Every structure is written in structure tokens, then in C-alpha cells.
Amino acid sequence: MNIQTTSTNAVAVRNVFKNYGEVEALQDLSLDFPKGELTSLLGPSGCGKTTLLKIIAGLLPATSGEVIVNGKTVSGPGPDRAFVFQDFALLPWADVIRNVAFGLELRGVAKTEREAIAEKYISNVGLSGFEHKFPDQLSGGMRQRVGLARALSVDAEVLLMDEPFSAVDEQTRRKFQEDLLNLVKHENKTFLFVTHSIEEAVYVSDQIALLLPRPSRVSEIIRPGGFRDKDVDSIRRDPEYLDIVDRIWKSLRSYVE
Amino acid sequence: MKLFGYQLPAMSSLLVWGILWEAVGQLELTFFLPALSDIFVTLSEIYSTKPFIKALTETAQAFFLGTFFAISIGIPVGILMGKNRLIDEILLPWVNVFLSAPLTALVPVLMVLFGFGLKSIIITTALFAIWIIVLNARAGVKQINPSLVEMAHSFGASPMDAFLKIYFWAALPEILSGVRIGFIRAVKGVIIGQLLISIVGFGALFELYSQQFLMSHFWAVLLVLFALAFSISEFLASLERKVAYYAAKR
Numbered sequence: 001m002n003i004q005t006t007s008t009n010a011v012a013v014r015n016v017f018k019n020y021g022e023v024e025a026l027q028d029l030s031l032d033f034p035k036g037e038l039t040s041l042l043g044p045s046g047c048g049k050t051t052l053l054k055i056i057a058g059l060l061p062a063t064s065g066e067v068i069v070n071g072k073t074v075s076g077p078g079p080d081r082a083f084v085f086q087d088f089a090l091l092p093w094a095d096v097i098r099n100v101a102f103g104l105e106l107r108g109v110a111k112t113e114r115e116a117i118a119e120k121y122i123s124n125v126g127l128s129g130f131e132h133k134f135p136d137q138l139s140g141g142m143r144q145r146v147g148l149a150r151a152l153s154v155d156a157e158v159l160l161m162d163e164p165f166s167a168v169d170e171q172t173r174r175k176f177q178e179d180l181l182n183l184v185k186h187e188n189k190t191f192l193f194v195t196h197s198i199e200e201a202v203y204v205s206d207q208i209a210l211l212l213p214r215p216s217r218v219s220e221i222i223r224p225g226g227f228r229d230k231d232v233d234s235i236r237r238d239p240e241y242l243d244i245v246d247r248i249w250k251s252l253r254s255y256v257e
Numbered sequence: 258m259k260l261f262g263y264q265l266p267a268m269s270s271l272l273v274w275g276i277l278w279e280a281v282g283q284l285e286l287t288f289f290l291p292a293l294s295d296i297f298v299t300l301s302e303i304y305s306t307k308p309f310i311k312a313l314t315e316t317a318q319a320f321f322l323g324t325f326f327a328i329s330i331g332i333p334v335g336i337l338m339g340k341n342r343l344i345d346e347i348l349l350p351w352v353n354v355f356l357s358a359p360l361t362a363l364v365p366v367l368m369v370l371f372g373f374g375l376k377s378i379i380i381t382t383a384l385f386a387i388w389i390i391v392l393n394a395r396a397g398v399k400q401i402n403p404s405l406v407e408m409a410h411s412f413g414a415s416p417m418d419a420f421l422k423i424y425f426w427a428a429l430p431e432i433l434s435g436v437r438i439g440f441i442r443a444v445k446g447v448i449i450g451q452l453l454i455s456i457v458g459f460g461a462l463f464e465l466y467s468q469q470f471l472m473s474h475f476w477a478v479l480l481v482l483f484a485l486a487f488s489i490s491e492f493l494a495s496l497e498r499k500v501a502y503y504a505a506k507r
Contacts, residue, residue, distance in 0.1 A: 059407055077411045089408035092503035093426050103412040106422075136503065154412065 010035040010190035016065035027215040038191035040201040043211035044255045082151035084161040088143045090135040097131040103154040121149040141172035158190045291473040300477035315458035320447045323382025331387040335394025356388040364453045378450035385446025386439035393435025397428025430504035437493035444486045
């Protein structure tokens with residue numbers, strides 16, 4: 001690896017294998033995640049995309065190979081990465097502000113300071129006024145906004161998102177996707193985004209890593225270029241957008257039973 | 258409950274049984290069951306006497322020390338069993354054995370080990386309460402949402418943080434119901450201890466009154482004991498209701 005790649009890649013995955021007993025979940029997987037961009041891991045279920053994300057997060061150990069985040073080899077979770085969970089993973093006994101501040105609480109930030117930071121991100125995700133509500137009083141979409149605010153408030157360079165919008169309804173999901181594009185533009189962070197939705201991946205990504213199972217590997221890397229600077233409303237009508245969606249579907253359809 | 262369209266006040270059944278008791282007592286069918294009113298008269302006579310207060314203090318002391326140890330050992334052990342497969346495999350058979358064991362039969366052994374004093378009574382009380390507390394704390398941890406644990410881990414929680422901020426709270430509804438059942442069992446434990454180990458406290462009063470056939474005295478002490486156990490259990494049930502809002506959504 002040369003100096004060029006370390007300075008432009010926030011995360012680099014190098015020859016990662018992951019076995020669960022006999023089953024090979026990941027086989028010799030290498031992938032770069034450029035700094036400041038959103039990279040999607042897209043693929044059918046069972047292709048190991050969530051496994052890969054959790055290895056990058058340090059939540060799962062790789063069987064062999066290494067993950068490098070900002071030049072340092074990952075050996076466990078760290079303050080340079082924050083995780084957004086598919087099922088939100090909110091503390092049901094804590095109100096919104098404590099949930100958002102929980103990452104900071106675990107890092108020993110004083111209460112007034114962490115609540116001030118949490119307050120800022122609660123308003124960023126559009127939940128002002130809900131600070132003292134409990135998760136069961138919120139809709140699925142609002143809960144994921146809490147999960148997102150919690151990940152943003154620890155100010156990690158890398159945001160790891162595991163199918164974050166799969167448990168919310170379609171309308172909320174579209175709004176989330178638009179918000180995510182703004183977030184990528186304005187927060188100077190690297191986003192790793194796992195999804196099984198082709199349209200979603202093409203809509204939000206600077207780079208799409210297409211993962212295929214049997215054996216799990218990166219089959220293709222696609223970088224949508226032309227429509228990224230366009231208005232969020234016209235992306236879905238862009239010919240390049242439609243072409244890429246089509247092309248990905250052609251690669252994936254043989255893996256769908 | 259509703260009867261003939263009227264909403265009955267809480268604990269109406271106690272009232273019905275009370276009236277029935279009074280009637281049977283007034284008929285003087287058996288010396289075993291004096292009239293309820295006589296029992297209350299007796300209670301009003303003895304509750305301020307020195308022996309009664311002494312018995313109450315001795316019983317309360319043994320009860321609260323015993324339950325204190327049962328809780329402070331039982332909850333962490335239960336949580337550890339729920340978290341750690343190895344600890345669980347090692348301890349679970351013993352917990353199940355002691356949960357169903359006739360602990361009363363073990364009391365003589367405790368006397369040999371720990372003497373005839375308060376210590377043995379406290380240990381008996383704790384032994385009656387602890388196993389269900391352990392099992393419930395364990396069950397509470399077992400049903401925890403694994404992504405909450407992952408979340409804490411990913412934000413850098415130390416094992417102590419995870420224990421205090423995730424496992425304990427996630428298991429709290431089950432822990433509280435275990436503590437409530439444990440307290441009720443501890444009432445039994447403390448009296449059995451006082452009867453078998455050294456004749457002190459309420460146990461001594463029960464022994465004395467039943468030997469002298471002072472049935473209204475006997476029932477008076479039993480009612481006090483029931484009232485205490487009932488209040489403690491209701492207090493814990495109210496705590497359980499406080500955490501019920503998240504119990505169904507973990």
C-alpha cells in the first residue's frame with residue numbers, strides 16, 4: 001500500500017477471511033473506502049455484507065486479514081467509528097436525550113457537556129421537542145433518527161450504517177435518503193452503508209461495492225458519477241441512475257431464488 | 258371485579274372471608290378459630306408490649322439482613338450466569354437443586370456450621386430467598402436484545418459499564434419480580450429459622466402461643482406477619498409497574 005491510498009482512504013479492508021465453522025462467510029475480501037464519501041455494500045442476503053461491516057466496526061474478529069482505519073489496524077471498536085443499527089438499539093428505559101448522549105456518557109463526558117452536544121444533534125435530525133420522550137413513544141423513523149443522532153454526536157470520522165432504513169416505512173425511507181445525501185455533503189465524514197435495496201444504494205452512494213455470495217467476494221465496484229451533484233428530486237429520473245440500477249439487477253438476478 | 262353491575266372495591270374478598278371468619282368464631286365451633294374481633298382485641302393488647310416489640314425487631318432484623326444478602330449476592334450472580342455460558346453451566350444445576358430442595362431439612366446442618374444464633378437465622382432466610390432471585394435475574398439477562406449489547410460495545414463500554422448500564426436495566430423487570438417472590442419466601446425462611454434454630458422473634462411467639470393454646474394470640478401474630486409480607490410484596494409490585502413501560506419493548 002502506498003502513501004497515496006492511505007491519505008485518501010478512510011477505511012481499507014485487506015484480504016479478510018471470515019469463517020463460521022465450516023461456512024466461509026468472507027473469502028479474501030479487499031476493499032477501499034475513500035474518505036468523505038459514501039460507500040454502499042450491496043448484495044443479496046447471505047453475501048456477508050453485515051459481517052463485513054461488523055468486522056470493520058470491531059464487533060466481530062476476522063479469521064484472517066486486516067482492517068485499517070485512518071492508517072491504524074483495527075483490533076476492536078474505537079472512537080474513530082460509530083455504528084447505526086438496523087433495529088435502532090435504543091435503551092428503552094432512557095429518554096431521547098440520554099440515548100443520544102449515551103455514546104458520550106460511555107466516554108466519560110460530563111453530563112451538561114454531553115447533553116449540550118446531544119441537544120445540537122437532536123435538532124440536526126429534526127427531533128427538537130422530543131428530548132424527554134421515550135423510544136416506545138416514537139415512530140420507527142423517529143427512533144432511527146435518535147440512533148443516527150447518537151452516532152453523529154460522538155463525532156467519529158467513520159459512520160457504519162447497517163441497513164439503517166430497512167425497518168422504516170417507504171415514505172420515511174425516501175426522506176431519510178435525501179437527508180443522508182445532505183449529511184454526506186455537509187458532515188466531513190466517511191459513510192459505510194449496508195443495504196439490500198438496489199435503488200437505495202444507487203441513490204445515495206458515491207461508490208457501490210457489489211457483494212456476491214458463494215463464495216463471498218466483491219464482484220464489482222461501481223462509481224455513479226454524473227448525477228451526484230444534481231438536485232435530489234431529479235436523481236431518480238436520471239438516465240445514468242436508471243442504467244446503473246438495471247446493470248446491478250442483471251448481475252444480481254441469478255442469485256435470487 | 259364486578260358483581261350484579263356494581264364495581265367491587267379492591268380486596269372485597271378479604272371482607273367476605275373476614276365476615277365468615279367472625280361468624281364461625283362467634284359460633285365457637287372450635288377453639289382453633291377464635292372470632293376475628295377477639296383476635297384484633299388481643300392484637301391491640303399485645304402490640305405495644307415489650308415481648309412483642311422485641312420479637313418484631315428480632316424478626317425484622319433477621320429478615321432484612323437475610324434478604325439484603327440474598328439480593329446483593331443473587332442479582333450479580335444471576336446476571337453473570339445470564340451473560341457467561343461457562344458460569345451458567347457450572348452454577349445452574351446447583352441453583353435448580355436448591356430451588357426445589359426442602360431447605361428446612363438443611364437447617365440442622367446450618368446450625369452445626371454456623372451455630373445457634375442470629376447468623377444461622379440470617380443464612381436460612383437468605384437461602385430461602387436467593388435461588389429464585391438468581392434464576393429471575395438470569396432469565397432477565399437471557400432475553401436481552403443482543404444489539405443493545407453490541408451497541409454498548411461499539412461505543413466503547415467497559416465490562417462494568419455494560420453491567421451497570423445495560424444488563425442491569427434490561428433485566429430489571431425480571432429482577433424485581435424475582436426479588437418480590439424471594440421476599441415472600443424469606444418470610445417463611447425467617448420464621449422457620451426462628452423456630453428451629455433458636456427460639457427468638459416471631460418464631461418464639463408462635464411456639465409459645467400454640468403450646469399454651471392461646472389461639473387468638475397465635476392468629477394475631479400471624480395477621481401481623483401477613484400484613485408485613487403483603488405490604489412488602491405490594492411495594493415491590495408497585496416498583497415493577499414503574500418499569501413495566503419498557504418491559505414489553507426490550
